Amino acid sequence: MKVNIMLIDDNKIDLFVNQRIIEKLGIKFNVTTFSSGISAINALKSIETKSDRKQTFIPHYIFLDINMPEMNGFQFLKEFNKLNNRECKRIKIYMLSSSTNPQDIEKAENEKSCAGFIDKPLTVKKLNNILTNYKPYLKEYDFMDKDINLDVL
Amino acid sequence: MEAIKYNLLNSLNEDLIDIITDNSIISVTDALGRIEYANHNFCEIMECDAIRLIGETHELLKSHLHSDKIYKNLWQTIRMGKKWQGILNDTSYTGKPFWLDTTIIPVKNNVENTIKYVALYKNVTKSYLQNNQLKESNIAHSKYRSIYQSINAGIIVVTDDKGNVTEWNKGAESAFGYSKVEILGHPLTVLMSKKFRKKNIKELLKGINKIKRNQKADTIEMYCLRKDGKEFPVEFALSSLSVDNNDFYCAIMLDITKRKGLEDKLKQKTKDLELFLYRSAHDLKAPFSSAEGLINLLKDEEVNERVTSLTKMLDTTIKSGKVLVENITQASVISTKKYVPIKIEFDKIIENVLKVLSGTKDFQLYKISIDIESYHCYNSNPEWLNSIFQNLIQNAIKYSKKPTKTFTPRIDISVKALQDEVVISICDNGQGINKVCIKKIFDLYYRANIEDTPGNGLGLYVVKNIVEDLNGKISVTSEIDKGTCFEIVLPNLL
Numbered sequence: 001m002k003v004n005i006m007l008i009d010d011n012k013i014d015l016f017v018n019q020r021i022i023e024k025l026g027i028k029f030n031v032t033t034f035s036s037g038i039s040a041i042n043a044l045k046s047i048e049t050k051s052d053r054k055q056t057f058i059p060h061y062i063f064l065d066i067n068m069p070e071m072n073g074f075q076f077l078k079e080f081n082k083l084n085n086r087e088c089k090r091i092k093i094y095m096l097s098s099s100t101n102p103q104d105i106e107k108a109e110n111e112k113s114c115a116g117f118i119d120k121p122l123t124v125k126k127l128n129n130i131l132t133n134y135k136p137y138l139k140e141y142d143f144m145d146k147d148i149n150l151d152v153l
Numbered sequence: 154m155e156a157i158k159y160n161l162l163n164s165l166n167e168d169l170i171d172i173i174t175d176n177s178i179i180s181v182t183d184a185l186g187r188i189e190y191a192n193h194n195f196c197e198i199m200e201c202d203a204i205r206l207i208g209e210t211h212e213l214l215k216s217h218l219h220s221d222k223i224y225k226n227l228w229q230t231i232r233m234g235k236k237w238q239g240i241l242n243d244t245s246y247t248g249k250p251f252w253l254d255t256t257i258i259p260v261k262n263n264v265e266n267t268i269k270y271v272a273l274y275k276n277v278t279k280s281y282l283q284n285n286q287l288k289e290s291n292i293a294h295s296k297y298r299s300i301y302q303s304i305n306a307g308i309i310v311v312t313d314d315k316g317n318v319t320e321w322n323k324g325a326e327s328a329f330g331y332s333k334v335e336i337l338g339h340p341l342t343v344l345m346s347k348k349f350r351k352k353n354i355k356e357l358l359k360g361i362n363k364i365k366r367n368q369k370a371d372t373i374e375m376y377c378l379r380k381d382g383k384e385f386p387v388e389f390a391l392s393s394l395s396v397d398n399n400d401f402y403c404a405i406m407l408d409i410t411k412r413k414g415l416e417d418k419l420k421q422k423t424k425d426l427e428l429f430l431y432r433s434a435h436d437l438k439a440p441f442s443s444a445e446g447l448i449n450l451l452k453d454e455e456v457n458e459r460v461t462s463l464t465k466m467l468d469t470t471i472k473s474g475k476v477l478v479e480n481i482t483q484a485s486v487i488s489t490k491k492y493v494p495i496k497i498e499f500d501k502i503i504e505n506v507l508k509v510l511s512g513t514k515d516f517q518l519y520k521i522s523i524d525i526e527s528y529h530c531y532n533s534n535p536e537w538l539n540s541i542f543q544n545l546i547q548n549a550i551k552y553s554k555k556p557t558k559t560f561t562p563r564i565d566i567s568v569k570a571l572q573d574e575v576v577i578s579i580c581d582n583g584q585g586i587n588k589v590c591i592k593k594i595f596d597l598y599y600r601a602n603i604e605d606t607p608g609n610g611l612g613l614y615v616v617k618n619i620v621e622d623l624n625g626k627i628s629v630t631s632e633i634d635k636g637t638c639f640e641i642v643l644p645n646l647l
Contacts, residue, residue, distance in 0.1 A: 011439070017446035024453070067439065098442035099435065120439075121446030 002028040006059035008040045010068040018122045037071030041079045048085050058087045066097035077111050178274035182211045200245040231259045252281040308406035316341045330380035346376035346384045360391045386413045434481035441475040480611040494532040499525050499568045506542045518556040524567040531570045537619045544612040545579040545639050553583035573645050580638040586631040
């Protein structure tokens with residue numbers, strides 16, 4: 001089983017960097033990237049309508065940028081909270097931003113659907129911390145596939 | 154001084170003449186105005202012996218040649234044989250001025266065919282002077298009255314002790330739009346903005362109480378109401394006066410609409426600038442973070458040594474750029490953000506700061522002592538306190554002396570939380586600051602040591618700004634080669 005990660009960022013460079021960092025982790029993964037919150041939320045909405053769940057990309061993790069045009073990270077979370085299917089409720093969302101504005105951090109931490117705040121840039125170390133932090137959940141996602149050995153990382 | 158007896162009128166009883174001459178002021182002059190007789194009382198007023206007066210021109214009556222209107226009239230009258238009456242004034246021989254209510258009666262002597270002028274006087278000097286004083290003060294009074302009533306620049310309103318308007322000048326008229334007739338007797342509150350009336354009255358009473366206690370009342374700013382319903386801000390000084398046991402309050406106001414407008418504009422402009430600074434600094438962080446991410450990837454690429462060393466330099470450059478931007482954000486955050494004070498846990502903040510700084514070179518070689526005495530709870534903005542500690546400890550490390558076998562750099566951090574204040578001191582045994590630099594260290598963009606140490610001249614400026622915003626004080630003592638000590642005292646507001 002692979003780890004599904006969704007990256008949402010309006011900055012193409014950041015999307016590229018984050019994707020490369022994930023690659024460096026050495027786990028099996030699927031990454032989908034969205035350069036706007038709106039297209040990402042539409043993709044998540046479409047999960048509900050698709051019948052073949054196995055073929056559908058359902059992320060385990062979302063790394064969400066805060067400062068984006070049209071729909072920013074917080075507005076995305078608002079829309080995300082309106083979705084009501086089981087799969088979506090399991091998704092861990094991390095806010096990823098270069099903003100060290102304490103208000104943003106506090107706001108992110110108070111969001112019930114937000115699992116944490118990471119300041120940019122994403123590094124292998126930071127990503128590793130997140131994935132190992134949630135080991136108890138891995139079982140649920142059947143991450144104990146022998147391909148993935150998180151302890152090594 | 155002896156009056157010379159004169160054979161005045163034979164037909165009159167000598168005694169009667171004596172009584173009259175003793176109890177009045179009399180002089181007799183000939184047709185040309187030379188004194189022929191002056192009684193004792195007259196001499197007394199003139200402060201002169203009668204002998205010296207006799208034969209002289211009567212100074213008081215002057216002569217018909219005198220051009221002054223009053224004398225012309227006098228001589229014209231008596232020459233026509235008519236009685237003259239009026240007030241004459243002169244000075245005595247010693248220079249004392251006097252005023253005499255004078256009646257001059259021409260007396261014709263048919264036998265000698267001469268005319269003599271008998272003058273009867275009444276000394277009115279005292280009442281004349283009194284009258285004059287009164288007149289002068291009346292003139293002054295009406296002068297001041299017309300001055301203040303005609304002043305257009307200042308608004309002057311006088312009220313009685315009940316707050317009813319009793320005086321009203323031109324300035325008040327044009328500022329408020331009420332004429333004097335319309336406003337007199339009405340309470341002052343009519344002139345106050347309805348929206349701020351309660352607050353205004355409170356301020357006013359505060360001022361009056363201060364005046365009653367003989368304290369200097371501050372100028373009060375308030376919003377006033379024009380007759381046409383428009384509101385305008387004034388600044389006014391209150392004073393009290395007392396006339397015949399009646400208390401009055403005088404309010405001198407200045408229309409500050411223009412100033413207020415400028416003030417508001419300035420405030421808005423400052424706010425905009427601060428926001429601009431904050432937003433710019435904040436937005437600049439994003440590209441720095443992206444570059445940092447790229448460099449992290451670049452570091453992992455296997456390339457030749459030259460590229461590796463260049464990458465390292467690029468990394469340093471970008472990191473310091475990020476720190477600069479971070480500091481600017483902090484500097485702007487101070488003035489823009491409102492906050493709710495929460496309990497400060499000094500141990501946690503210091504621990505946190507040390508953790509952040511632990512990446513500094515040779516950090517484990519520093520001897521850092523932390524002494525926290527927290528007798529009282531201190532509430533503030535933890536972010537700001539964090540910034541204070543971070544900047545000061547960072548500086549202590551930055552300006553330390555290199556650790557050697559015999560020298561251990563030391564940083565002593567102490568916090569004393571007392572009932573009304575918190576005293577924070579951060580001391581080191583580092584390079585010290587020389588006397589010339591020490592005055593400038595809190596200035597924006599000032600850097601003491603340009604060659605060796607990295608920095609952007611914002612750290613201490615940020616600290617100073619925070620301390621000032623918290624109404625605290627910061628002081629520094631330093632000795633070259635011995636070390637530097639920063640002390641901050643912050644009042645405990647709760």
